[in-house]
Amino acid sequence: MTGQPGGWHRLHPLSPLVRSGRAAVGVLAIVGISASGQFGHDGSHLLDWALAAAVVIGAVVNWLVTRWKLDGATLRIETGLLRRDSRQLPVARIQAVDVVRPFLARALGLAELRVRLAGSSHADGRLAYLPEQAALDLRARLLAAHHGLDPATPEPGEQILASVPTGRLVGSVLASGASLLIALLVAELVVILVAPAVLAASGSTFLIFLLTLVPMVWRRLATEYGFTLAQSPDGIRIRRGLLGTVAETIPLRRVQAVRMVEPVLWRPLGWCRLEIDVAGSPGRDHADGSGRLRKTLLPVGHREPAWRLMLLVMAADPPPLVRPPGQARGGRPR
Amino acid sequence: MHLVGGREGCTVWPMPGSAAPAPKSPSPRLWRMRRWQIAGTAAVAALGAGTAAALAAGAPAAAITVAVVLVAALAAFWFVRNRVRAWTYTEREDDLIVARGVLVRRLSVVPYGRMQFVDVTAGPVERAFRLATVKLHTAAAASDARIPGLEREEAARLRDRLAALGEAKAAGL
Numbered sequence: 001m002t003g004q005p006g007g008w009h010r011l012h013p014l015s016p017l018v019r020s021g022r023a024a025v026g027v028l029a030i031v032g033i034s035a036s037g038q039f040g041h042d043g044s045h046l047l048d049w050a051l052a053a054a055v056v057i058g059a060v061v062n063w064l065v066t067r068w069k070l071d072g073a074t075l076r077i078e079t080g081l082l083r084r085d086s087r088q089l090p091v092a093r094i095q096a097v098d099v100v101r102p103f104l105a106r107a108l109g110l111a112e113l114r115v116r117l118a119g120s121s122h123a124d125g126r127l128a129y130l131p132e133q134a135a136l137d138l139r140a141r142l143l144a145a146h147h148g149l150d151p152a153t154p155e156p157g158e159q160i161l162a163s164v165p166t167g168r169l170v171g172s173v174l175a176s177g178a179s180l181l182i183a184l185l186v187a188e189l190v191v192i193l194v195a196p197a198v199l200a201a202s203g204s205t206f207l208i209f210l211l212t213l214v215p216m217v218w219r220r221l222a223t224e225y226g227f228t229l230a231q232s233p234d235g236i237r238i239r240r241g242l243l244g245t246v247a248e249t250i251p252l253r254r255v256q257a258v259r260m261v262e263p264v265l266w267r268p269l270g271w272c273r274l275e276i277d278v279a280g281s282p283g284r285d286h287a288d289g290s291g292r293l294r295k296t297l298l299p300v301g302h303r304e305p306a307w308r309l310m311l312l313v314m315a316a317d318p319p320p321l322v323r324p325p326g327q328a329r330g331g332r333p334r
Numbered sequence: 335m336h337l338v339g340g341r342e343g344c345t346v347w348p349m350p351g352s353a354a355p356a357p358k359s360p361s362p363r364l365w366r367m368r369r370w371q372i373a374g375t376a377a378v379a380a381l382g383a384g385t386a387a388a389l390a391a392g393a394p395a396a397a398i399t400v401a402v403v404l405v406a407a408l409a410a411f412w413f414v415r416n417r418v419r420a421w422t423y424t425e426r427e428d429d430l431i432v433a434r435g436v437l438v439r440r441l442s443v444v445p446y447g448r449m450q451f452v453d454v455t456a457g458p459v460e461r462a463f464r465l466a467t468v469k470l471h472t473a474a475a476a477s478d479a480r481i482p483g484l485e486r487e488e489a490a491r492l493r494d495r496l497a498a499l500g501e502a503k504a505a506g507l
Contacts, residue, residue: 074497084461086454088497093450118473119450279473 008067012110015129016059021104028052068127070138073145077113089125090331091145093117095254096235096295099135102244111135115142119278142233143249158232161309164299166225168271172300173220175265182213224299229309236313238295248295250278258297258313260306272306274298276313277303357422357433358466364483365418367463372414376407422483428503430470430496432479442479444497448472452495456486468492 004010023060032046066079075089098114105111115125130138140155225242235251255278264274274297297313298306312319358417380403389461416436424431429445449470456466466489484492 059384073501080455082458084454084466086455086493088452088454088493089499090451090497092501117450119471119478 004067006069007071008069010198011063011127012129012131012134014108014110016056016063018102018105018108018129019062020055020059020112021102029202070141070145070151075125075142077125087125089115089117091142092148094142094146094251096248097139097142098249099139099247100244101132101241103247105129106152107245114139116278119151123316124135139249143251146251147222147234156233158228158230158237160228160303161312162229162234162298162301164224164227164301168300169224169227171269172266172271172273173217175269175271176220176263177265179264181209182217185213205216218244220299227299229298231312236297238297240299250295252313252315254278255313258310259294260310262303266300270302271300272303274306274309355424355426357424357431359422360418360483361485361488363414363463363465363485367459367465367483368410368418371459372407372410376403376410379403401435418483421482425492425495430479432481443479444470444472444479445503446496447503449496449500452493452496452500454489465489467498470496 061081062079065081066077068075068077070076073091075091076087077089078084078086081263094115094117095118098116100112101110102112105128105266109132111126112126113130114127115134118123120189127135127138129135136155140153141151144153144157145151220241222242223245223246224240227238227240230237230239235254238246238248238250240246255276256279259275259277260272261275262272275294276297277294279306298309301309360460364452376459380400383398383403384396387426417434420436420439421434428447429443430443431443433439433441450473451471453469453471454466457468460466460483465483466484466486467480467482468484468489469481472478481492
């Protein structure tokens with residue numbers, strides 16, 4: 001974060017590296033493979049290096065032309081070299097503020113700040129990347145301004161409401177439909193081992209199923225590992241993540257709906273899941289799930305505490321549930 | 335009495351008792367920019383199609399092709415001029431009105447209080463003509479109002495005014 005005249009700030013100088021991290025790794029892999037000469041590539045590696053250089057230069061230019069400024073009650077973000085884009089995000093309109101730390105950024109002490117507004121798409125209101133402390137400070141200032149306080153107000157303390165032990169999270173994933181399918185596949189594996197002739201018939205389908213299911217299970221575990229829900233005067237805080245971490249702050253009155261889900265397999269255990277809806281346009285879904293409209297308030301928990309959480313988020317006692325009147329029984333269910 | 339939002343068929347009468355602000359139009363440079371865009375596209379198309387026709391079927395075919403492209407460009411001039419002329423915006427006390435379209439007239443009224451954020455973009459061509467596009471985002475993804483071809487200073491003024499008004503009149507969501 002470099003200071004500039006007029007209160008403008010740059011992103012962290014390392015951000016091009018992190019942003020192009022995945023692409024750079026891919027290019028390096030290609031370069032490595034062709035350099036090892038296994039594929040009879042006897043020419044120069046000029047093209048490979050040009051590709052790598054293009055990726056890096058693009059990221060650096062993007063960094064050079066991007067700047068941001070918190071101007072009273074408006075966050076301004078300017079970006080773009082050829083197509084200049086200047087965005088005014090009124091702080092009062094904030095729906096949620098996320099601090100996202102992918103693995104590489106976390107290793108370098110960086111964090112991405114994502115300001116979500118209703119009607120914004122995934123690219124709006126992203127500041128990638130800031131130094132970790134600067135991201136947390138900016139979040140505190142944004143939220144303080146959002147609640148009509150002086151932006152310099154320090155971040156209020158928080159009270160932890162719920163956390164999900166790893167054992168329970170693993171149990172919940174095991175008791176989900178996907179893992180049942182995996183169990184089925186393991187059974188198939190056993191059959192294959194006993195009678196190798198079956199392998200020829202079902203080997204490939206087996207592999208495909210495994211290749212799709214394992215990442216699914218892994219993704220749930222990695223995004224919801226170490227899930228902590230806390231309450232503070234500026235909203236509810238959600239922290240989660242194994243390799244990359246996500247910290248979401250949602251002001252309480254920005255919660256549009258609360259949902260309690262009880263999958264069949266969880267019911268004997270008395271478990272349920274809580275989800276909340278936040279306004280915004282879905283945009284492209286992020287791998288860490290932070291781009292979604294529907295956020296998990298509690299990935300797995302017992303009914304009683306979950307019910308209390310739900311009351312807290314709704315900030316009111318729900319009216320008693322009523323069945324449709326008896327006369328409606330003969331009517332056509334719609 | 336002043337009609338807000340321009341042409342017949344789609345007009346908004348001003349609120350009784352309020353001073354009716356006059357509708358404003360994008361900069362005249364927008365039309366100049368569009369002219370250059372059409373002329374450039376037509377030149378490239380004429381050159382490309384003419385060369386292809388000349389190679390494939392000889393000079394007469396090439397002449398016909400170029401003539402067709404030129405006629406299409408003239409038609410485009412006419413359409414685009416009307417479209418540029420039809421684009422107006424009015425800053426009223428509580429809302430911004432953007433009227434546009436020739437064949438299908440469209441008029442959007444965006445209350446300042448419902449505005450979520452403002453976006454100012456300037457593409458390479460627009461920047462060459464010192465123009466910018468202001469876009470208002472509302473919570474509903476479909477109801478974005480866009481005003482193209484504003485002079486840079488006017489775009490900055492409108493952006494700051496909209497941001498300030500959105501702040502002052504914030505409502506809901």
